[in-house]
Amino acid sequence: MELLQKKAIEVLNKNWKGNFSIPCANLYPFQWFWDSGLIAIGFAHFDMPKAEKEIETLLDAQWENGFIPHIIFHTETDTYFPGADFHLSNLHPQASKKYKSTGMTQPPVTGFVLEELYKISEDKKATLEFIKRNIDQVYFNHEYFYHQRDPKNEGLVYIYHNWESGTDNSPIWDDIWSTMNPPEYTFERRDTTHVDPSERPSKREYDHYLHIIEIAKKYHYNDEKIMELSPFLVQDPLFNAMLIKSNESLIKLYKLIGGHDAKIKQLQLWQNKSIRSFNDKLFDERLGVYVHYDLRNEKSLNYISSSSFSPLFAGIPDKKRAESMIKIMMDKFGREDQYLCASFDPSSERFNPKKYWRGPVWINLNWMLYRGLVQYGYKDIAERVKKDSIEIIEKNGFYEYFDSRKKVHAEENAGYGGHDFSWSAALLIDFIN
Numbered sequence: 474m475e476l477l478q479k480k481a482i483e484v485l486n487k488n489w490k491g492n493f494s495i496p497c498a499n500l501y502p503f504q505w506f507w508d509s510g511l512i513a514i515g516f517a518h519f520d521m522p523k524a525e526k527e528i529e530t531l532l533d534a535q536w537e538n539g540f541i542p543h544i545i546f547h548t549e550t551d552t553y554f555p556g557a558d559f560h561l562s563n564l565h566p567q568a569s570k571k572y573k574s575t576g577m578t579q580p581p582v583t584g585f586v587l588e589e590l591y592k593i594s595e596d597k598k599a600t601l602e603f604i605k606r607n608i609d610q611v612y613f614n615h616e617y618f619y620h621q622r623d624p625k626n627e628g629l630v631y632i633y634h635n636w637e638s639g640t641d642n643s644p645i646w647d648d649i650w651s652t653m654n655p656p657e658y659t660f661e662r663r664d665t666t667h668v669d670p671s672e673r674p675s676k677r678e679y680d681h682y683l684h685i686i687e688i689a690k691k692y693h694y695n696d697e698k699i700m701e702l703s704p705f706l707v708q709d710p711l712f713n714a715m716l717i718k719s720n721e722s723l724i725k726l727y728k729l730i731g732g733h734d735a736k737i738k739q740l741q742l743w744q745n746k747s748i749r750s751f752n753d754k755l756f757d758e759r760l761g762v763y764v765h766y767d768l769r770n771e772k773s774l775n776y777i778s779s780s781s782f783s784p785l786f787a788g789i790p791d792k793k794r795a796e797s798m799i800k801i802m803m804d805k806f807g808r809e810d811q812y813l814c815a816s817f818d819p820s821s822e823r824f825n826p827k828k829y830w831r832g833p834v835w836i837n838l839n840w841m842l843y844r845g846l847v848q849y850g851y852k853d854i855a856e857r858v859k860k861d862s863i864e865i866i867e868k869n870g871f872y873e874y875f876d877s878r879k880k881v882h883a884e885e886n887a888g889y890g891g892h893d894f895s896w897s898a899a900l901l902i903d904f905i906n
């Protein structure tokens with residue numbers, strides 16, 4: 474285990490670029506929002522100044538309206554498509570003047586990451602000072618979500634692009650692609666020069682991705698216009714669970730700091746409303762798990778994915794509901810011949826165990842699942858999630874995602890996508906400490 478930890482530290486140090494980290498070389502050469510948050514948790518175990526800098530750099534790119542972009546383009550490189558020149562974030566009047574970025578965001582992990590840093594810290598006083606300096610920006614980000622992304626004022630925020638979900642090519646989005654018919658764009662993919670195309674989204678999927686960005690750009694990333702016109706408008710359980718988890722952390726941290734009663738009160742109001750709506754609207758009684766809601770077409774997207782279990786991490790279901798969800802997870806995703814936890818329902822015909830978010834196991838979702846299971850008292854299953862996560866990394870290396878079928882690991886390398894991937898390393902460190 475010591476050797477594995479040593480290797481994980483090497484990966485993180487290699488991907489460190491002076492004041493932020495890249496997720497991995499070539500494939501993702503800039504700073505990504507939720508990657509950065511999770512990477513900071515890894516650094517916190519052995520290099521707190523880097524953990525803090527990672528978050529400070531991320532927050533430094535915040536827009537004047539509280540929005541935090543999903544990619545911050547710190548350097549010029551043409552190894553990534555679509556790069557800064559495609560996104561043109563400067564079209565938005567309140568975009569960062571300092572950094573080029575995208576005009577979409579990613580799951581809001583920053584709140585709970587601040588709390589994780591505090592918990593890990595051996596110098597709580599110094600870490601609390603760091604948190605004091607940065608927490609208001611995270612609060613401002615949550616305010617942005619509740620003011621700009623919750624049109625029905627129900628405490629559930631929407632995402633307008635699959636890249637905002639973090640689960641980029643989930644089969645869930647197929648239902649939305651079937652409502653669209655974008656032009657066939659001409660462009661040069663870069664991801665498929667770094668990674669086997671069978672492990673990445675298709676050309677046609679990219680047409681859809683680009684089309685939504687074209688609409689947003691046309692209206693200068695104006696939130697009202699996006700809300701009115703984006704063909705993709707989804708209330709995502711993973712995204713909203715991250716927001717709820719982060720609200721809870723902000724409440725705890727503000728209490729620790731003292732003297733922020735108005736903010737604590739507001740966070741509590743958001744929190745109560747969010748949890749209520751989440752349970753009422755995003756739970757599918759027939760499937761017995763949480764699902765996505767397509768706000769554009771006003772219908773639930775009834776599929777089971779690893780996002781369906783993420784509400785455990787945020788303490789959203791009651792005990793009874795949690796119990797039945799976990800049973801469903803074990804029946805479908807947790808058989809002896811499978812590694813926990815596939816990113817999409819292995820019994821679905823849309824399942825593909827090699828292709829990005831259409832089936833492979835991801836360490837970040839496993840880490841959340843582990844935490845959720847521990848909180849609800851499912852120690853044995855939690856231990857299995859941890860053991861599986863460590864085992865697939867030990868067998869294959871620090872890949873971006875892994876095959877969920879055990880037999881494939883016995884025969885060949887079953888790690889896919891980017892290699893020496895930062896959050897796989899960071900969360901491995903957290904798992905074993």
Ligand code: DGY
Pocket residue numbers: 543636641664
């Ligand atoms: C990619 O390029 O696949 C990224 O995940 C987009 O955020």
